[in-house]
Amino acid sequence: MSRIVIALGGNALQSGKGAATAQAQLETVNATCEYIAEMMQKDYEVAIVHGNGPQIGRILLASETAKDITPVMPFDVCGAMSQGYIGYHIQQGMRKALDKRGIKRPVASLVTQVVVDKNDPGFANPTKPIGAFYSKEEADALAAEKGYTMKEDAGRGWRRVIASPLPMRIQEIDTIKYLLAGNTVLITCGGGGIPVIEGAAGLEGVAAVIDKDFSAEKLAEEIGAEVLMILTEVEQAAIHFGKPNQENLGNITVAQAEKYIAEGHFAPGSMLPKVQAAVKFAKTGKRAIITALDKAIPALEGKTGTVVTI
Ligand code: ADP
Numbered sequence: 001m002s003r004i005v006i007a008l009g010g011n012a013l014q015s016g017k018g019a020a021t022a023q024a025q026l027e028t029v030n031a032t033c034e035y036i037a038e039m040m041q042k043d044y045e046v047a048i049v050h051g052n053g054p055q056i057g058r059i060l061l062a063s064e065t066a067k068d069i070t071p072v073m074p075f076d077v078c079g080a081m082s083q084g085y086i087g088y089h090i091q092q093g094m095r096k097a098l099d100k101r102g103i104k105r106p107v108a109s110l111v112t113q114v115v116v117d118k119n120d121p122g123f124a125n126p127t128k129p130i131g132a133f134y135s136k137e138e139a140d141a142l143a144a145e146k147g148y149t150m151k152e153d154a155g156r157g158w159r160r161v162i163a164s165p166l167p168m169r170i171q172e173i174d175t176i177k178y179l180l181a182g183n184t185v186l187i188t189c190g191g192g193g194i195p196v197i198e199g200a201a202g203l204e205g206v207a208a209v210i211d212k213d214f215s216a217e218k219l220a221e222e223i224g225a226e227v228l229m230i231l232t233e234v235e236q237a238a239i240h241f242g243k244p245n246q247e248n249l250g251n252i253t254v255a256q257a258e259k260y261i262a263e264g265h266f267a268p269g270s271m272l273p274k275v276q277a278a279v280k281f282a283k284t285g286k287r288a289i290i291t292a293l294d295k296a297i298p299a300l301e302g303k304t305g306t307v308v309t310i
């Protein structure tokens with residue numbers, strides 16, 4: 001049985017419309033799990049990675065808003081919470097979708113820590129806005145009191161910004177391998193993993209966001225996956241994206257992808273990390289696919305998607 005790592009984007013967890021309630025997320029996740037279960041009928045060992053941007057933002061916001069009643073949770077703890085409830089929803093959705101197809105494999109999600117380098121250049125220049133919006137005065141007070149880096153966010157107010165370091169190592173990798181070998185459908189590295197650094201007294205959680213596409217790539221390498229499948233809103237990555245001369249990309253080589261990256265075709269923070277992750281994985285001689293959730297199977301069969309190979 002070959003292994004596949006599936007990285008789920010925001011749209012696989014929540015639809016753009018409607019309230020961001022737990023119930024709405026569960027409904028979207030249920031639909032997503034149907035696609036994954038369908039893929040699994042093709043006999044893949046599956047590890048599922050998911051994003052958590054909107055979810056972790058809301059957990060933090062709720063915690064910050066309730067600060068006079070209950071202590072504000074640190075960002076790494078918010079990450080752990082998001083892995084918990086997103087994983088829980090995927091576990092329910094996968095169980096239902098597998099039972100429907102008579103597939104008896106176990107499903108589990110693993111709270112996963114990903115080690116980052118405390119000297120990563122990301123920490124010196126944090127760029128990812130998170131949590132609530134503040135006035136200039138509140139922002140200055142938070143910076144003084146908590147040492148947060150605060151930046152003005154596109155005219156909407158001041159927000160805390162945090163680092164986006166690269167994943168170095170997946171702390172629970174041995175457990176992941178063990179569970180996959182036991183045929184478990186495994187949800188892991190959620191939100192890119194809980195970022196930790198190696199401190200004097202062991203691992204320490206840090207305020208950072210690890211890009212889930214990079215963590216999924218690291219995972220795919222570590223477990224010897226055949227395919228890294230990045231599922232997002234678009235069927236294919238494109239050059240001249242959103243312009244009249246937009247051209248969707250089908251099968252491309254690492255060299256072509258690197259050329260398009262250098263030419264600036266992919267937006268940082270959205271398509272760029274996906275193409276970069278795909279390139280890194282393709283360099284190991286394997287196949288990376290970027291496509292939409294509902295095109296996953298045709299893409300696996302080589303009929304669509306952006307497929308990067310060496
Ligand atoms: P996810 O939540 O799946 O990680 P993102 O929203 O971060 O997804 O990134 C996917 C989005 O990137 C697409 O929906 C598209 O709007 C945008 N995008 C930016 N540049 C490109 C490009 N060159 N080709 C295709 N999509 C692009």
Ligand code: MG
Nearest residue numbers: 009010011270
């Ligand atoms: Mg998105």
